[in-house]
Every structure is written in C-alpha cells, then in structure tokens.
Amino acid sequence: MVLVTSDQPAPVRSPWVNMALPWVTTVARLVVAGVLIVAGWLKIGNPALSVRAVEAYELLPGQVATAVGHGLPILEIVVGVLLVVGLLTRAAGVVSALLMLAFVIGIASAWARGLRIDCGCFGGGGQLAAGQEPEYFWEIVRDFGIFLLAAWVVWRPPGRLALDSALGLAPDREPYDRYDDDELDADEAPDTKENG
Amino acid sequence: MGGKATRDTGARDRIKAQREADRKREQRKRMATFATVAVVAVAAVGAGWWYAAQQSQSETASEKTAPITVQSDGAVVMANAGVQSPVLDIYEDFQCPACQSLETTSGSTIKNLAVEGKVKVVFHPITIFGDDPTKSNSVRAGAASRCAPSGQWLAYHDKLFAEQPNEAVEGFKTPDLVSWGKDVGITDPAFEKCVTSQQYAQAHQAYSKKVLDSNVIKQGTPTVLLGGKELGNVAFQPSDLRQAVLDAAK
Structure with missing residues (x-):
C-alpha cells in the first residue's frame, strides 16, 4: 500500500508574483479611473453637447440618446471615483468594461458607416473642425486597451489600497484566510488517496 | 485516551x-x-x-420677437428699440452641429431676453468649415439667410438649423433653401432669385474671413460673447445664460 498525494496540487506561485498581482490591479484601476474621470469631467459642464455627441453616432433613438447624454458623464465620474478608492471594485470594473465595449462598438459602427464624427470621448464631441480627420482606429485601440484593464479589475479585484479590503467587502478572501481554514480541516479530510 | x-x-x-x-x-x-x-x-x-x-431645460419661446435689423456687413441685430447693452454676440455656422445644439437648447431664452429688452443680440452667421461638403453647404445657407427680409429672418434662421444636413453629404440645396423660405412666410418674389443666384455668397465668405481673421473665435463655433467675454458652457444652459445676461445688465 502506497500513499500518494493528490495529482492536482494547488498552483504554486512564487511569492514575488503573489506580491505583484494585487498591485497590477491597483494600477489598472487607476488608469481606467483616470480615463473615465477626465472623459466625464470634460462633458459634465455641457449636457446639451454631451447629448449631441451621443446623437452624432446615430445609433440610439432621440429620447434614449438624450438620456444617455445626460447620464453618461456623471456615471463615468462616479464609477471612476469608485475605482480610485477601490469601493465595489468588481461592480465598478464590470460597468467600466461594458462602457468601453459600448464605445468600441459605437466607434467601429461609425467608422463602418463612414460617419465623420469626433468620438466625443473627451467632451466637445459631435463634429470635427475643418481639416480634422477622425482617428477611429486609434480610438478603438485605446478603448479596447482600457477594456482589457477593466476586465483585469473584474478578474482580480480589489488590488492593494482598496476600501473594499478595509471594509471586508473584498470578494476574494486573502490567501492567509484560506490557509487558516485548510489547516483546521486538514486532519478531517486529508487530501490524499489510496492507491492499491 | x-x-x-x-x-x-x-x-x-x-x-x-x-x-x-x-x-x-x-x-x-x-x-x-x-x-x-x-x-x-x-x-x-x-x-x-x-x-x-x-x-439643459429650454424655456418656452414667447410669441413675439424683438425687432430684427440685417446689417450691411451681414451681422444681424435683434433688440428692442433703444436697448444698447449688454451685447450678446453669437458667432454660428448653419452647418455646425454644436450651433444647432445651442439653438435648440438656448435659442428660446435668447429670443425671450431680447423681447424683454434685457439684451441686444447680434447674430454673426459665418462659414467656419474649410472642406466640402460642409463648406459649400454652409456658404449656400449663409448666403440664403441674407436674402431673407428682416421680418422673417429669425424664422428662416431657425428653419435652417432645424433642417441642418448631415456633415458627410451635400445639403442646403438651393431648391430646398427657396421652399423653406416659403414655409416660414417669405413672399417677396426677389427672395427666390437671390437664393438661386447665390447673390450674397461672396459677401458671406468675405465676412466669414473678416471674423476668422479677427481671432474672436477661439474654440470653433458657436462662440457666444456677453459684453465681449466668452460664455463657454453657460451659453448651453438656459437658466445660467439668463442669469448671466441679467447680471450683466445690472
């Protein structure tokens, strides 16, 4: 009779990686938040033009475009602030990722239809000044990059320096919690099997 | 044990x-x-x-409008007799979407303030676009607006913004420009010829150049100045705009 340990051991990560990963989330949070807050701030002073920027995409019916134009800047700012402080991190990450996905789709669709618009991403949008060409490709690359960062935040919240951790809201328990439980249960459910 | x-x-x-x-x-x-x-x-x-x-809640426009004077240089004054200040300068392009937003949001407030004798409004229709089709759209509309008699000028101005074409296509075509004039009650037989021949196209472009060269426009159209100072976002917020004008009138 030979005792062997389970053939699927928990993935072993170097302590260095364990230290670094939460900081990656923190950086991702701050980058996504920075973009959202700047974008929202530049639009929030002028609801009429914000509505105009949404209408320029010709994707939403009038009433909906108005509602989105009024609501989007404040939504961007609130979600951005949540990400900065790390509150409701996963939810804020989901909203950011969805926003970025919507922007990518909107810009791609404007590009495909040959609309000649400023994305309106950073306020003022709607129309381009004379001689200006829309840079749809780079706008899509940028927004998709931010989408990936937001997806990272959703995958590994809340990172370091997050109120979620301080308030016990962190969706994943810290590794040492899990270690505690494992120790308690170790003698009752030994992670071994008989091979004979 | x-x-x-x-x-x-x-x-x-x-x-x-x-x-x-x-x-x-x-x-x-x-x-x-x-x-x-x-x-x-x-x-x-x-x-x-x-x-x-x-x-961005708009006011309801009053039935009346203040008297309109189309000046020879192309600027259009809307003010009650004797009202000299404060002056609200509005630089706008009939083809510019943000100008259309300004008109739909704050147009009624601007009219109301003029009727109430609180402000002297000066419209400066110009062409800010440099490429076609937006440039020629804008020039056609700007030239046509000068053909409108002062009694119907404002209604025609509003109609042009309401009918603003997409920036990617040719619009403001002369037959449309003529029929919109009839829609707003222009009966003067000279109007049609004035629009069709684009009588004021050169004058309109000359005035646009003069305005652009003067550097009064810092960030594109619309540019709204109250007493010579740029209003920025306030122009797009009817209640703030009203308050700014009333404060300037004190």
Whole structure:
C-alpha cells in the first residue's frame, strides 16, 4: 500500500508574483479611473453637447440618446471615483468594461458607416473642425486597451489600497484566510488517496 | 485516551460553530455595507443625471420677437428699440452641429431676453468649415439667410438649423433653401432669385474671413460673447445664460 498525494496540487506561485498581482490591479484601476474621470469631467459642464455627441453616432433613438447624454458623464465620474478608492471594485470594473465595449462598438459602427464624427470621448464631441480627420482606429485601440484593464479589475479585484479590503467587502478572501481554514480541516479530510 | 479525543472533538465543534456564526455575522455586515455603498453610488448618478436634464431645460419661446435689423456687413441685430447693452454676440455656422445644439437648447431664452429688452443680440452667421461638403453647404445657407427680409429672418434662421444636413453629404440645396423660405412666410418674389443666384455668397465668405481673421473665435463655433467675454458652457444652459445676461445688465 502506497500513499500518494493528490495529482492536482494547488498552483504554486512564487511569492514575488503573489506580491505583484494585487498591485497590477491597483494600477489598472487607476488608469481606467483616470480615463473615465477626465472623459466625464470634460462633458459634465455641457449636457446639451454631451447629448449631441451621443446623437452624432446615430445609433440610439432621440429620447434614449438624450438620456444617455445626460447620464453618461456623471456615471463615468462616479464609477471612476469608485475605482480610485477601490469601493465595489468588481461592480465598478464590470460597468467600466461594458462602457468601453459600448464605445468600441459605437466607434467601429461609425467608422463602418463612414460617419465623420469626433468620438466625443473627451467632451466637445459631435463634429470635427475643418481639416480634422477622425482617428477611429486609434480610438478603438485605446478603448479596447482600457477594456482589457477593466476586465483585469473584474478578474482580480480589489488590488492593494482598496476600501473594499478595509471594509471586508473584498470578494476574494486573502490567501492567509484560506490557509487558516485548510489547516483546521486538514486532519478531517486529508487530501490524499489510496492507491492499491 | 478516548475521553480526550471526545473532548477534542467537542472543542473543535464549538470552535467550528463559533466560526460559522462569525462568518454569518461578517456576511450580513458585508451585505449591509455593500448595499449602502451601492445605493449611494446609484443615487449620485441619479442626482447628476437629473441635474444635467435641468441644466439643459429650454424655456418656452414667447410669441413675439424683438425687432430684427440685417446689417450691411451681414451681422444681424435683434433688440428692442433703444436697448444698447449688454451685447450678446453669437458667432454660428448653419452647418455646425454644436450651433444647432445651442439653438435648440438656448435659442428660446435668447429670443425671450431680447423681447424683454434685457439684451441686444447680434447674430454673426459665418462659414467656419474649410472642406466640402460642409463648406459649400454652409456658404449656400449663409448666403440664403441674407436674402431673407428682416421680418422673417429669425424664422428662416431657425428653419435652417432645424433642417441642418448631415456633415458627410451635400445639403442646403438651393431648391430646398427657396421652399423653406416659403414655409416660414417669405413672399417677396426677389427672395427666390437671390437664393438661386447665390447673390450674397461672396459677401458671406468675405465676412466669414473678416471674423476668422479677427481671432474672436477661439474654440470653433458657436462662440457666444456677453459684453465681449466668452460664455463657454453657460451659453448651453438656459437658466445660467439668463442669469448671466441679467447680471450683466445690472
């Protein structure tokens, strides 16, 4: 009779990686938040033009475009602030990722239809000044990059320096919690099997 | 030996139960905090949303409008007799979407303030676009607006903004420009010829060049100046615009 340990051991990560990963989330949070807050701030002073920027995409019916134009800047700012402080991190990450996905789709669709618009991403949008060409490709690359960062935040919240951790809201328990439980249960459910 | 094992099991169960209770309490606390933060965040978005909608709430335009004078250089004055100040300069392009936004949001407030004798409004229709089709669209509309008699000028101006074409296509075609004139009550037979021949196209472009060369426009159209000072976002917020004009009149 030979005792062997389970053939699927928990993935072993170097302590260095364990230290670094939460900081990656923190950086991702701050980058996504920075973009959202700047974008929202530049639009929030002028609801009429914000509505105009949404209408320029010709994707939403009038009433909906108005509602989105009024609501989007404040939504961007609130979600951005949540990400900065790390509150409701996963939810804020989901909203950011969805926003970025919507922007990518909107810009791609404007590009495909040959609309000649400023994305309106950073306020003022709607129309381009004379001689200006829309840079749809780079706008899509940028927004998709931010989408990936937001997806990272959703995958590994809340990172370091997050109120979620301080308030016990962190969706994943810290590794040492899990270690505690494992120790308690170790003698009752030994992670071994008989091979004979 | 067996007794100790039982004691150990008992202690272990108690610890386990205690941990379970702690965990449940933690869970409830967590849910409460989560819900509170979520409610606050949603309320903040809702409040901002409501505020934005209020900010862009338009006034109802009064039936009357202040007398209009089309000046020889192409600027158009809208003011009650004797009202000299404050002056509200509006530089706009009939093809510019943001100008259309300004008109739909704050146009009624501007008219009302003029009727109330609170302000002297000076419209400066110009062409800011440099590429086609927007440039020629804008020139055709700007030239046509000069053909409108002063009695119908404002109505025609509003009609042009309402009918603004997409920036990617040729629009403001002369047959349309003529029929929109009839729609707003222009009966003068000279109007049609004036629009069709684009009588004022050169004069309109000359005035646009003069305005652009003067560097009064810093950030594109619309540019709204109150007493020579740029209003920026305030121009797009009817109640703030009204307050700014009333303050300037003091």
